[in-house]
Amino acid sequence: MNLRSPGPTPCPEDVLQAMGRQMIHHRSPAFADVIGRVTEGLKTIFETKNDVFCLSASGTGALEAMTVNFLSPGDRVLVVSIGVFGDRFATVAETYGADVTKLDFEWGTAADPQAVEDAVREGGPFKAVLVTHNETSTGITNDLEAIAAAARRGQPGVLLIVDAISSLGSIRCQVDEWDLDVVATGSQKGWMVPPGLSMVAISERGWKAFEESKMPSFYFDLGKAKDFLAKGQTPWTPAISIFFALDVALGHLVKEGVDAIIERHQRIADLTRSGIKSLGLELLADEQHASNTVTAVQVPEGVEWKTLYQMLQDDYDTLIEGGQGPLAGKIFRIGHLGWVSDKDIDLTIDVLRQALPRVGYAVPAASRAS
Numbered sequence: 001m002n003l004r005s006p007g008p009t010p011c012p013e014d015v016l017q018a019m020g021r022q023m024i025h026h027r028s029p030a031f032a033d034v035i036g037r038v039t040e041g042l043k044t045i046f047e048t049k050n051d052v053f054c055l056s057a058s059g060t061g062a063l064e065a066m067t068v069n070f071l072s073p074g075d076r077v078l079v080v081s082i083g084v085f086g087d088r089f090a091t092v093a094e095t096y097g098a099d100v101t102k103l104d105f106e107w108g109t110a111a112d113p114q115a116v117e118d119a120v121r122e123g124g125p126f127k128a129v130l131v132t133h134n135e136t137s138t139g140i141t142n143d144l145e146a147i148a149a150a151a152r153r154g155q156p157g158v159l160l161i162v163d164a165i166s167s168l169g170s171i172r173c174q175v176d177e178w179d180l181d182v183v184a185t186g187s188q189k190g191w192m193v194p195p196g197l198s199m200v201a202i203s204e205r206g207w208k209a210f211e212e213s214k215m216p217s218f219y220f221d222l223g224k225a226k227d228f229l230a231k232g233q234t235p236w237t238p239a240i241s242i243f244f245a246l247d248v249a250l251g252h253l254v255k256e257g258v259d260a261i262i263e264r265h266q267r268i269a270d271l272t273r274s275g276i277k278s279l280g281l282e283l284l285a286d287e288q289h290a291s292n293t294v295t296a297v298q299v300p301e302g303v304e305w306k307t308l309y310q311m312l313q314d315d316y317d318t319l320i321e322g323g324q325g326p327l328a329g330k331i332f333r334i335g336h337l338g339w340v341s342d343k344d345i346d347l348t349i350d351v352l353r354q355a356l357p358r359v360g361y362a363v364p365a366a367s368r369a370s
């Protein structure tokens, strides 16, 4: 199957095979070896010297962990939202009793750093700014470096908590250089690993907030994660097979190097966007902020997305995801993160070229000839 979802993503053969290994015990030296190597590999790709932890949970678990460990009920937080996942972060914070101020931007656009600075300066003080780096629902990458700097101009030292779930490991996210306090990603995205682990980095400022936090936590208590990691363990039984997979995948990623990974995603994203335009289709994103991990495309006038979605799977063995929330039926999204080649993208564009006329969209003649 040509799985072109923005997560879960396809995995290389050796990563899949690593998961077929016999179990080891999570309190054994063998596991300590694995978690030690994985943690070091993650620090390299996160470009950080901060602590990094692996939680056996999907990305939403990380959003919850980033909330309950660093905030207290009643804390004022600014949530910068440009889509479904920014909204989800706000909902998680509200669920645990944070006093959320939302700064919303039109879906399909990026957050304006100046507006973030103004909101922090004029509406603050805030305990934290919560922001999504790459909004998977709209295919937009926020200028996180500029947003972090703007937030700190608005309020020096404000805590920055970042959902980098669909960016880290694919799109530049310099945790230390940009002074990000708490940053999370998920194994099923650019890491070329199945779902099951989320990974969270925590700065010194983050640990100070952890000491002050009064929200209840048990499974996601990162203080326990720290104590256990010092022994080469996790507090609870981890997703051991996913650790095996991540160990192998990180071997590839660290060898490739961060710069090469970022460039590869840029190149594949450019190829996707030019392929889409060659079909006469329109991107949702303003191109300056278009994501290098997922491309959101407007469903053309008169095309029934559900029909196309099903046809792509039934007749072309290709899965492309639809829009979420208010964008359902209006856009579709092509994932191009992790283990993806030029050939996969060429195939995807070709499949669309064949399928679209069957659902009532006339592909431009120049594209048909190519």
Ligand SMILES: Cc1ncc(COP(=O)(O)O)c(C=O)c1O
Pocket: 007, 058, 059, 060, 061, 085, 132, 134, 135, 136, 137, 163, 164, 165, 166, 186
């Ligand atoms: C930016 C972003 N945040 C959060 C999530 C939620 O992660 P999960 O579905 O792994 O719980 C996703 C998943 O697609 C995401 O892309």
